[in-house]
Amino acid sequence: MAPPSPTSIQNLTKFWRQISVFSPNFTKALLTTSVFALFSLCFFLTFPYSKWRFNCPECDQTLIRDLINGPRLEQKTNISHILFGIGGSAKTWSQRRHYSELWWKPNITRGFVWLDENPARLEPWPKNSPQFKISADTARFNYTCWYGSRSAVRIARILKESFELGLENVRWFVMGDDDTVFFTENLVNVLRKYDYRKMYYIGSNSESVAQDLVHSYTMGYGGAGFAISYPLAAELVRVLDGCIDRYSDFYGSDQKIGGCMSEIGVPLTNELGFHQMDIRGSPYGLLSAHPLAPLVSLHHLDYVEPLFPHTNRVASVKKLINAYKSDPIRTLQQTFCYDLTRNWSISVSWGYTVQLYPFLVRAKDLNTPLQTFLTWTWTEGPFTFNTRKSSLKPCQRPVRFYFDGVKELGNQSTLTWYARQRDEHKRKCDRGNYKAAYLIKGFNVSAGFLDPQLWNEKQAPRRQCCEITGGSDQQDDIVQVRIRGCKQWESVTPP
Numbered sequence: 001m002a003p004p005s006p007t008s009i010q011n012l013t014k015f016w017r018q019i020s021v022f023s024p025n026f027t028k029a030l031l032t033t034s035v036f037a038l039f040s041l042c043f044f045l046t047f048p049y050s051k052w053r054f055n056c057p058e059c060d061q062t063l064i065r066d067l068i069n070g071p072r073l074e075q076k077t078n079i080s081h082i083l084f085g086i087g088g089s090a091k092t093w094s095q096r097r098h099y100s101e102l103w104w105k106p107n108i109t110r111g112f113v114w115l116d117e118n119p120a121r122l123e124p125w126p127k128n129s130p131q132f133k134i135s136a137d138t139a140r141f142n143y144t145c146w147y148g149s150r151s152a153v154r155i156a157r158i159l160k161e162s163f164e165l166g167l168e169n170v171r172w173f174v175m176g177d178d179d180t181v182f183f184t185e186n187l188v189n190v191l192r193k194y195d196y197r198k199m200y201y202i203g204s205n206s207e208s209v210a211q212d213l214v215h216s217y218t219m220g221y222g223g224a225g226f227a228i229s230y231p232l233a234a235e236l237v238r239v240l241d242g243c244i245d246r247y248s249d250f251y252g253s254d255q256k257i258g259g260c261m262s263e264i265g266v267p268l269t270n271e272l273g274f275h276q277m278d279i280r281g282s283p284y285g286l287l288s289a290h291p292l293a294p295l296v297s298l299h300h301l302d303y304v305e306p307l308f309p310h311t312n313r314v315a316s317v318k319k320l321i322n323a324y325k326s327d328p329i330r331t332l333q334q335t336f337c338y339d340l341t342r343n344w345s346i347s348v349s350w351g352y353t354v355q356l357y358p359f360l361v362r363a364k365d366l367n368t369p370l371q372t373f374l375t376w377t378w379t380e381g382p383f384t385f386n387t388r389k390s391s392l393k394p395c396q397r398p399v400r401f402y403f404d405g406v407k408e409l410g411n412q413s414t415l416t417w418y419a420r421q422r423d424e425h426k427r428k429c430d431r432g433n434y435k436a437a438y439l440i441k442g443f444n445v446s447a448g449f450l451d452p453q454l455w456n457e458k459q460a461p462r463r464q465c466c467e468i469t470g471g472s473d474q475q476d477d478i479v480q481v482r483i484r485g486c487k488q489w490e491s492v493t494p495p
């Protein structure tokens with residue numbers, strides 16, 4: 001806590017003098033006392049729950065112990081407490097494994113890919129893939145969805161088969177598809193917010209409204225991945241096989257699990273970092289205006305354009321992961337600010353892209369994804385979030401820069417750089433402001449590591465702020481941006 005500034009003390013003194021009948025000396029004494037009291041209070045509140053505060057025989061000793069030692073969540077959830085269950089198939093694993101192998105860490109991540117049959121053609125089993133298990137036979141179950149595939153039954157049962165392995169120290173079961181990319185540090189971070197000893201069902205639904213209408217708004221979509229706490233898994237396993245027959249007309253495995261959740265009565269806890277990615281075209285707009293939540297998963301990467309231009313799909317996810325490794329929580333976090341020396345608006349999606357608009361754009365617009373994509377069924381909309389038209393007019397488009405590299409600086413911070421997209425648009429805007437923008441070759445962005453506690457239950461979320469720290473002169477072709485916490489009274493407001 002910063003001490004009050006001299007000017008605010010002066011103002012306060014003035015104010016007291018005006019309203020007080022006391023002499024100025026008395027006022028001064030009173031002021032000193034109250035400032036001292038305030039400091040003591042701050043000290044008292046920030047000082048860890050030391051024993052001397054609770055030397056109190058009549059208090060609830062359990063509560064005290066918790067306060068002293070932290071809550072009884074013995075140890076914070078880490079990656080070893082998660083058991084992953086990935087729905088795969090023997091025939092497609094050789095193509096799909098590249099996505100799992102991007103995030104799977106042998107001997108660290110726990111779990112299995114569940115296959116329909118023995119992967120005879122994949123011998124030896126790739127050592128960077130999760131180990132496989134073969135699902136039990138599901139012929140006895142009904143499946144009556146005319147446009148779906150029976151494999152949904154098998155995949156729905158992965159949760160049950162994983163649970164029945166009886167592995168130790170599992171707090172969360174996380175289900176995903178064979179083309180889901182998890183960002184496991186962020187997943188752990190999100191799960192830490194929730195008490196694993198209670199019943200939680202955590203995930204998100206589809207971006208495409210039509211999908212949510214056909215399937216459900218209230219289930220965690222399997223491709224985005226969803227997490228089920230141990231006690232909820234225990235309840236689910238008891239009723240799952242029955243649900244599979246009762247909801248035999250449901251298309252997907254995730255939907256059948258959703259049906260079971262209705263029976264148990266546990267609603268979905270929506271977390272905005274799980275991405276089903278039921279979109280077509282370019283995910284650029286979505287990923288350049290990510291919500292204020294850690295990136296947990298990406299899915300359907302084979303169905304959208306590669307994340308980076310001139311880069312194949314898998315390599316472009318690797319590129320994003322490269323940034324992610326340096327500052328996981330900050331990945332794709334959006335920050336924007338103005339360069340008022342030339343009325344430019346600059347939006348950074350950390351580790352992915354910088355957009356430069358050579359004019360002032362309102363914050364609400366910068367914060368709304370450009371619609372560079374269509375729905376899953378190739379229509380213009382609607383989506384479960386707002387979008388703005390991705391204008392084709394050259395004098396309205398942002399000039400795009402893409403993440404090109406990251407370096408950790410010694411002082412708990414990173415430098416990322418973003419390079420101008422090569423031969424971006426055939427048609428250019430020939431107004432003066434755009435001509436100046438086209439001369440910029442790249443952005444260098446510095447940022448302190450983002451506090452992993454940022455989104456825990458104790459802190460109210462707020463987007464960070466940025467400022468242009470260099471490159472505003474005519475001859476500079478690299479603009480330097482610093483991302484930092486916002487100051488009091490700071491907002492992205494045009495003058």
Ligand SMILES: *[C@@H]1O[C@H](CO)[C@@H](O)[C@H](O)[C@H]1NC(C)=O
Pocket residue numbers: 075076077078079080081169
């Ligand atoms: C995770 O927490 C457990 C305690 O439940 C601890 O034994 C283990 O060493 C931790 N693992 C990692 C990777 O931090």
Ligand SMILES: *[C@@H]1O[C@H](CO)[C@@H](O)[C@H](O)[C@H]1NC(C)=O
Pocket residue numbers: 106107
């Ligand atoms: C994982 O652990 C096993 C047994 O401890 C060991 O044989 C294997 O080499 C390890 N794999 C990797 C990739 O570290």
Ligand SMILES: *[C@@H]1O[C@H](CO)[C@@H](O)[C@H](O)[C@H]1NC(C)=O
Pocket residue numbers: 140141142245246
């Ligand atoms: C499967 O569906 C058939 C036809 O609707 C029904 O007769 C049968 O009882 C169902 N089986 C189970 C296990 O629910």
Ligand SMILES: *[C@@H]1O[C@H](CO)[C@@H](O)[C@H](O)[C@H]1NC(C)=O
Pocket residue numbers: 340341342343
């Ligand atoms: C920026 O825009 C404001 C308001 O539109 C205008 O008054 C000002 O002259 C512009 N400044 C520059 C450097 O273009």
Ligand SMILES: *[C@@H]1O[C@H](CO)[C@@H](O)[C@H](O)[C@H]1NC(C)=O
Pocket residue numbers: 407415417444478480
């Ligand atoms: C921007 O970052 C790159 C990569 O670290 C560095 O080579 C370059 O000198 C930086 N440019 C400026 C103007 O800071």
Ligand SMILES: *[C@@H]1O[C@H](CO)[C@@H](O)[C@H](O)[C@H]1NC(C)=O
Pocket residue numbers: 409411412413446447448
């Ligand atoms: C870290 O150091 C660099 C220079 O080495 C400086 O530009 C940057 O502002 C520093 N970052 C923080 C968060 O102190």
